[in-house]
Amino acid sequence: GAVVSQHPSWVICKSGTSVKIECRSLDFQATTMFWYRQFPKQSLMLMATSNEGSKATYEQGVEKDKFLINHASLTLSTLTVTSAHPEDSSFYICSAMDGTSGYNEQFFGPGTRLTVL
């Protein structure tokens, strides 16, 4: 149990286009989902936290208008990178948590590699 999937696993796009990444909890209800960004050979940096049906909470320094997060259901959150530029190229990882379980473990997706040309 506790499987989180991401789609696509990798994407290449042209500069100026938008890219949508999906994060799904396959066998539990994810009341809270998280989006992380990981640069090569570095650790994960939290970008934003989203609760189902609410606006996402962004970490300091993360542009809300550039990284649009939607958590429309208990099993799906999407991250849209708008007007992508080469500096947005990175590994994006989502995680999901069932906040009603009284337990704070996050389950991570396999990640999405974004390359912006």
Add this chain to the structure above:
Amino acid sequence: AQSVTQLDSHVSVSEGTPVLLRCNYSSSYSPSLFWYVQHPNKGLQLLLKYTSAATLVKGINGFEAEFKKSETSFHLTKPSAHMSDAAEYFCVVTPYSGAGSYQLTFGKGTKLSVIP
């Protein structure tokens, strides 16, 4: 505030020898602590977690970690390294064990190399 320090950015061991990956933390509360492993271009897999129960925590693939409050440490060990253990390892802390404590703070990671 909370923080995690992984003391080694790179550890290299021979296959069959013990593994020690060091992690120190600071937290204002009684934390939850995790070790995750990440293989190249993959997501994170939970190895083990400490949530205020037994201080010696056993995880998957033969790994274990001991929570030492007096030393604020949570070092990861394995008696005998296998080639498949070569990966990046992250020590992670949350502020406390209760529900709602989900703000993870990641260490910078330790790359483990296993020499045949």
